[in-house]
Amino acid sequence: MNLETLVEALGLKCKCCWEKLKNTQVRGGYAGDLLSDVMANSSAGDIWVTRQVHQNIVAVASLKDLAGIVVVQGASPDKDTLERAGKEGIPILVTDMAKFEVVGRIYRLLSEG
């Protein structure tokens, strides 16, 4: 599924790199706030759901070739985070939903195909 379809289905707000949404394929997902955990256990093409907003999340997503980052619970990504995401071409999506709900919805969407 492409990232644009996922963003529309969940009503996520795009804070960075909307131009990449259509051509980014989402192959799976990973959720977590511990960067070492995400570094070690996420897979390329995953959409990453997190509460972290610091710019280091962009480094993680970029190093692991993740599809994008969903920041949950109404948290706002730092200005530096959005700048770095722009530079590295990492889509940043935000939502007021809690992590549990976001993950559940993404999981269902991806398993339906």
Add this chain to the structure above:
Amino acid sequence: MSGDDLSESLEGIYHIQGRDFVDAGIVSSEVKKSLQGKGIPESIIRRIAVITFEAEINIISYAQQGTIQLFIEPDAVIIEANDMGPGIADIDLALQEGYSTADDSIRELGFGAGMGLCNIRKFSDIFELTSEVGQGTHLKSIVKLNG
């Protein structure tokens, strides 16, 4: 493969400043870029990215300063991380998953889960960690390119 004289295969030396969390990950990105376009499989590049990132974060978290060196040999990639810092008194303990001395300021950023060294070891084919208390820490990780 990893004879003593690596100077010919040195691809880059990157300096890292302790406590500089703003630039965290920049060196790892540089290393990743250096590995691309050389016929190295993406999955191996991602393994090396994990190793470099965790080594970089440890220097930033615990040392005054350090360097990461990248060597590309015909059959392996070697990452060496050297720092001037407090060193590690008990290496077996530091290698236990979950053990961490990271303070709250580090944890707030999502680091300090005590998984860094474990992950470096897990993603390396050969892993060496030596340290002298009060001097610094030396880490060497070898990732083989053909099986």
